[in-house]
């Protein structure tokens with residue numbers, strides 16, 4: 330199975346679907362991540378906050394697959410915002426992953442009230458210039474904070490990883506991303522175990538294409554140029570989620586999914602909620 334790719338604004342080519350690893354910790358987590366690698370995932374999404382960078386690193390090391398075939402994303406946690414703090418936190422993540430170079434490093438949460446994300450961004454630019462990171466980006470950044478990074482440094486994030494699924498399609502922010510060449514990554518792309526995958530319109534459209542509701546929702550992401558990061562601890566679902574490119578939704582079907590819009594699932598508005 331060949332997975333399509335996207336090219337980031339700095340030239341890095343990455344798979345159009347990645348594996349989310351939130352909550353996959355310790356030995357069970359290691360087993361799930363290893364199974365996902367066996368299923369064919371090569372873009373792995375972890376974070377200092379998930380407490381599983383060591384498990385991700387071990388799964389890669391023990392996979393027998395050359396390191397260069399993986400794109401490993403990790404994230405700077407909210408409490409480590411600041412220039413020196415970022416340098417230290419990055420080094421800790423790099424050691425836990427057991428990697429010389431981290432492919433993608435993202436600011437996990439802007440925490441605007443702290444007013445420190447710009448210092449972190451400057452540290453990340455330095456780390457990239459030093460060759461320790463291949464691509465730098467952010468998560469959960471509303472447009473005015475993206476604009477602040479761009480205006481202050483002239484360096485546009487390659488990625489903004491945001492909550493995105495048919496209940497919360499984030500059309501406005503996506504337009505800003507498109508105008509600035511920022512790749513949108515979708516977190517909770519399947520609606521995080523909510524009733525999304527049981528919505529009748531999704532069930533019916535999936536069935537008409539002979540695919541599962543999750544596959545139909547993932548295709549809704551990739552047909553719009555979004556990069557979904559589905560998480561599953563189940564081997565069978567991991568494979569199904571990766572293999573969602575062999576059919577196309579019509580424009581009316583895409584719109585029918587988008588019409589389910591009703592807002593964030595957990596209410597985590599990054600403008601006001603602080604996550605450390």
Ligand SMILES: NC(=O)c1ccc[n+]([C@@H]2O[C@H](COP(=O)([O-])OP(=O)(O)OC[C@H]3O[C@@H](n4cnc5c(N)ncnc54)[C@H](OP(=O)(O)O)[C@@H]3O)[C@@H](O)[C@H]2O)c1
Nearest residue numbers: 349350351468516517518519520521522543559560561562
């Ligand atoms: N940057 C951020 O702030 C941020 C925030 C949240 C998440 N993320 C990233 O995004 C990733 C994904 O988000 P998420 O874990 O919140 O939600 P998600 O991927 O939308 O949903 C995961 C849930 O869906 C279930 N599931 C997976 N595949 C399925 C299928 N084919 N059919 C039915 N159910 C299925 C999983 O259960 P099983 O495991 O039992 O299969 C799990 O309960 C995270 O792991 C993390 O890497 C980033």
